[in-house]
Amino acid sequence: MNAPMLRRAGSATVVVLAAVLIVVLGWAIPPRAAVISTDRLGPESGEPVSGYLDRARESLRANDADGHWALLSFTSGITADRIPEYSAGLRISQVDYHVAIDRVATPITAIGVPAGDGVAVASVRSAAAKVAAEQTYDDRSTRVKNLVAARLAAGCPCVVGIVLYGTLDQLRNLAARPGIRAVEALPADASAGVFAVSPLLPEQTESASPTPDDGPVPDN
Known part of the structure; x- marks a missing residue:
């Protein structure tokens, strides 16, 4: 086997070993579960x-x-x-x-x-x-x-x-x-x-509902 072929074979071996290592690490160190909270x-x-x-x-x-x-x-x-x-x-x-x-x-x-x-x-x-x-x-x-x-x-x-x-x-x-x-x-x-x-807004007196958005916007 000539030198170029040896280099290609060596590179392929490194890639395969890296992939195996990633899989093994994935089994050994599972991803952390996402934090899910319903607190409000x-x-x-x-x-x-x-x-x-x-x-x-x-x-x-x-x-x-x-x-x-x-x-x-x-x-x-x-x-x-x-x-x-x-x-x-x-x-x-x-x-x-x-x-x-x-x-x-x-x-x-x-x-x-x-x-x-x-x-x-x-x-x-x-x-x-x-x-x-x-x-x-x-x-x-x-x-x-x-x-x-x-x-x-x-x-x-x-x-x-x-x-x-x-x-x-x-x-x-x-x-x-x-x-x-x-x-x-x-x-x-x-x-x-x-x-x-979500704070209770001072202007919310009856229900915590969105403010109507149909009024004029003041200049200042």
């Missing part, structure tokens, strides 16, 4: 507000001393600098922003944050930048995006919810404070970051 904080779409408020209160009734992830929804939006007034020093993982405009659909902007009140307060800048960077495809959505980003950048009272971590006693104390509409807790075994969040 906030009302379901269309859920009556009274029913959700009852559910939120019920979620705080247990007597364990474990930490729980929870959603705090406000009676009316607050400015980001006031977040520490309502979080009572608890660990915050997400701040939810919503710019309410009469009969104009606007997005809920969720900003994940590391520990510390300072980063939660500063998250309004991230919210404004996130909205400003979104792609739009028609004049109305462009005008809505620009208006929402401008109001967030100006520090509007648009914080509508925060996700935080505390014991049920701590969460019950928060729920009793003025300005807090609801606190809903997940079970203690819920994993961080693998649950859905």
Whole structure:
């Protein structure tokens, strides 16, 4: 067998051995199963507000001393600098922003944050930048995006919810404070970051239904 043929045979052998190694490793180290979670904080779409408020209160009734992830929804939006007034020093993982405009659909902007009140307060800048960077495809959505980003950048009272971590006693104390509409807790075994969040918006008084989108978009 000449040299070129030997080189080709050697290459083929290497390819076969590599394929066998991949198969063996696949058996020895099976792929990690995807994390699937049905945990959710906030009302379901269309859920009556009274029913959700009852559910939120019920979620705080247990007597364990474990930490729980929870959603705090406000009676009316607050400015980001006031977040520490309502979080009572608890660990915050997400701040939810919503710019309410009469009969104009606007997005809920969720900003994940590391520990510390300072980063939660500063998250309004991230919210404004996130909205400003979104792609739009028609004049109305462009005008809505620009208006929402401008109001967030100006520090509007648009914080509508925060996700935080505390014991049920701590969460019950928060729920009793003025300005807090609801606190809903997940079970203690819920994993961080693998649950859905949809805050109860201040303007949702009857049901958690989408805002009509048939009104004029203001200039500012």
